[in-house]
Amino acid sequence: MTGAALDLPDFRAHVRDWCRTHIPDGWRRAQTGVPDEEFVAFQKEWFQELRRAGFAVPHWPAEWGGGMPVARQAVLYQELAAHDAPRLVLAFVSIHHAASTLLAAGTREQRERHLPAILDGEIWVQGFSEPDAGSDLAALRTTARREGGSYVVNGQKVWASGAAHADWCLLLARTDPDAPKRRGISYFLMDMRTPGVDVRPIRQATGESHFCEIFLDDAVIPAGCRIGPENDGWRVAQETLGAERGMTMLELAERLGNGGFRWLVELCGRPGPGGARPVDDARVQDRLAVLETELTGLRALCAELVENDSPGPADASIVKLYYSELLQRMTDFGAEVAGLAAHAELRKPLSSGWESGAWVLDFIGSWEWTIPGGSSEIQRSIIGERGLGLPREPKGSR
């Protein structure tokens, strides 16, 4: 029963019931400090649980197992957030970026090969960034040389989140070294078991190692795994990168504004070392009220982004910028209020949102939002140029 025939309030009630009976009790504790294999197994089980309810890929077209109207998706994510459901972390790239790329630019064969497999648990990683191509992604230098019916790939990718668990990779590589930098890039679907693909985890600021480097040494990709025309990869990537941003941002904003803010208020209501409750301090109250107000604005911006059929050219950037900096402000405040006790929390629960309640680690981890996916500086330039029509930097400085 997927609730397809219900009207919106009944659908909400249906999702609430489902949440109460299906979200595993105590999953946060069970997901704190566990080895990677247990995280992966838990994520895959939870994905199948959502899939059985029709909640795993609601944003996909109906013929592939989705087809949920946008208003319902918003309700679904509001309720999942309100009930503190585990978040789909491992499948994130698979169900969003991989799927939107396959749907936008894939052949029928590529879609049939991968979309059902993703539903069965195929995990994808994004191989875009390189050591010398971060914010300036189009400067990427990994090469794909055509040899008969295949491409031979050499280079290095970095910041590939979850590459250690991935089955497939969305790969951007240069197929025409002589073309202007955005015109010589092609987009590939790469099997991570391909000989010559070597994955090495990078330890990040929080101490975790979700990010990986991917070394590519004469890795051979069949030409049938190129997605879109040769040298047209940049355009495909641009079109599909932001495609799913609205609903994922709505989900994250709901989590931050609902569970995240509730934990923060709860934290402020607990007596500190001196016996006083932070929430009785007028300055703490004021900070909380500022955050609640900003969260309300963020949630409304996200709702507008998903409901709007023709969003403005900078709307997604505004939401990304505001969310990531609000996450940072909020976790910063949480760490400040929680005090030294929060420093003794050395592990945060896996499978949670970006605000897990382990405030110090959450705060350190918030830079994982302000730096990748277009840093806050890049977003501000996009907002200034595309949103407000301000002049671009003169040639040579970009």
Next chain:
Amino acid sequence: MTADLTGFHEELRVLARGLLGKAASGAAPDWRSIARSGWLGLEAPEPLDGADATFAEVAVVLREAGRAAARGPYPAVAALGVGALGLLEPSPGRDRLFRETVAGAAVPVTALEGEAVEGVPFRLERTGRGLLLHGTAAFVPGAPVADRLLLPALGPDGTPVVVEAGPDAPGLEVTEQPVVDETRRFGLVTARGVEAGPDAVWRFRGDPEASVRRLHERAAIAVACDSLGLSEAMLEATVAYAGVREQFGRAIGSFQAVKHACADMLVQVKVSGKLVEGAVRGQVDGGRGTGVAASMAKSHACAAAVEVAGKAMQLHGGMGYTWESGIHVYLKRAVLNRSLSGSPAAHRRRLAGRYPAFGLGAGERLS
């Protein structure tokens, strides 16, 4: 919002921008033109010559008034004059004043304390001479130009009512309080034993306390609309200027320091816009949480407007600091708006009043 209303709001916006922007600098738009435009009767009931529209339509005009930094008492009359009349029980006196207001023949202003977020500034005392009104309200918007005053008062039994009086009633005094912001006029309203005959004491239709809260919410949201509109005007002016003003051989808007500041202004304006929209919707739909939405909109939009107008002055450089540029007009209005109808801190105190009692529970929402 239905598609029909979106179209209507757009039409209203265009008309308001034309009329409010046309007024000669330093002059208030002509009151007869405002009456002819129908803006005074938007929320009035149809039998009293009104349009039976809602606060959402009034909010469109209020935002344009902020954008134009318009002079004149329209925001005071629409938000609180008409607002109070709509919350009162029908009576011959109230209905007559409603009609005259819609026609532009009367300019009624409600005397709430300018900086307050709650409360009733006046009280009625029962004496041998009948009911006498006492109390003061400072910084009442529009009071110096009002020809009718609606004075919220606690009746002898403690129930809030509204006392209607002319500004020249014996015992009533309206003293103009000049302010730095030259686009608005405020007055100190003092009542010392003003006789309130039975025809002059008007009762609220619904729960009187709830009606008073509603008036304060309307006042706060009206100011938030004004600050949103003036923020939009300042952002547009700044972006236009940064696109043409050249230094070091290039438009200053191409420098990241300037561009990113403009981006931050836009984000602030967008967030304010959503909060104001939510607060206005709350007034139209009613229900719980209207006060929370009003306090969020007021505290955010009015604080953000000061930042936006301040940044506008900064990015206009030396020109921005001149009297001639007019940026100061907006900055002063923004700073005044921040204090009017409750400071951001006062509104956040109201929001925070909900936190200590708040417990944790799945699906629970603060509202």
